[in-house]
Amino acid sequence: MKRLALIAAALALVAAHMTSSALAKGASKATITGPGLGEGITLPGEGQVGGEQLMELADQAGFFAAVFATYPTPIQTERPAGTLGPRYTIAYTMPGPNNELDVIRQTLYPYARPDPVTYMEPGQGFYGDQETVGGWYVASSSLREALVLAGLPESAPSTDGGGSQLPWVILGALAATAIAAAVGAAVLLSRRPRPAPAATAASMISTSSSRR
Numbered sequence: 001m002k003r004l005a006l007i008a009a010a011l012a013l014v015a016a017h018m019t020s021s022a023l024a025k026g027a028s029k030a031t032i033t034g035p036g037l038g039e040g041i042t043l044p045g046e047g048q049v050g051g052e053q054l055m056e057l058a059d060q061a062g063f064f065a066a067v068f069a070t071y072p073t074p075i076q077t078e079r080p081a082g083t084l085g086p087r088y089t090i091a092y093t094m095p096g097p098n099n100e101l102d103v104i105r106q107t108l109y110p111y112a113r114p115d116p117v118t119y120m121e122p123g124q125g126f127y128g129d130q131e132t133v134g135g136w137y138v139a140s141s142s143l144r145e146a147l148v149l150a151g152l153p154e155s156a157p158s159t160d161g162g163g164s165q166l167p168w169v170i171l172g173a174l175a176a177t178a179i180a181a182a183v184g185a186a187v188l189l190s191r192r193p194r195p196a197p198a199a200t201a202a203s204m205i206s207t208s209s210s211r212r
Contacts, residue, residue: 034088035157057146062137066120075135085111094126102126111156116143
């Protein structure tokens with residue numbers, strides 16, 4: 001049994017090395033988009049100046065386990081409990097056979113509580129006939145640190161996806177309701193029958209004189 005356990009551990013190390021090498025040879029760049037990032041942040045791939053930053057980030061985000069089948073796997077099929085917070089996306093550009101470009105996307109929740117979380121959609125194609133395993137991954141605080149180092153805010157933005165318009169929408173709806181109510185009230189008042197004009201003092205005197 002101990003021998004089998006050692007063999008399984010060795011295979012896991014080999015698989016991890018192979019997946020790291022695959023990204024190092026294939027990912028030409030990665031782009032992070034989300035709240036507060038404008039047009040996004042582009043990171044160079046492995047082998048380029050500064051490319052080691054992408055490797056570190058991908059490792060912290062559980063990229064290798066979510067793309068390749070590894071054993072044992074830290075990937076979960078169910079969404080982890082807790083508050084996820086703002087959502088970011090990192091798109092890895094992977095040159096495939098015949099110079100074709102594949103893009104693997106991974107969703108990032110850097111400010112999730114209690115720990116950062118990532119998610120990758122299963123079945124994303126790459127390297128010709130390969131597909132991502134996909135799933136949820138609970139990261140450590142090192143992922144948030146790596147993303148902040150790449151350019152993300154140190155704390156979760158107060159707006160959602162470039163600025164939430166919800167308060168203004170609510171205020172606009174309330175204003176529209178108030179205007180509609182005022183218009184309706186004015187219409188109802190205009191349709192009410194007007195009381196007959198009160199008799200003037202002169203007419204009252206004239207009527208009194210004629211009766212004498």
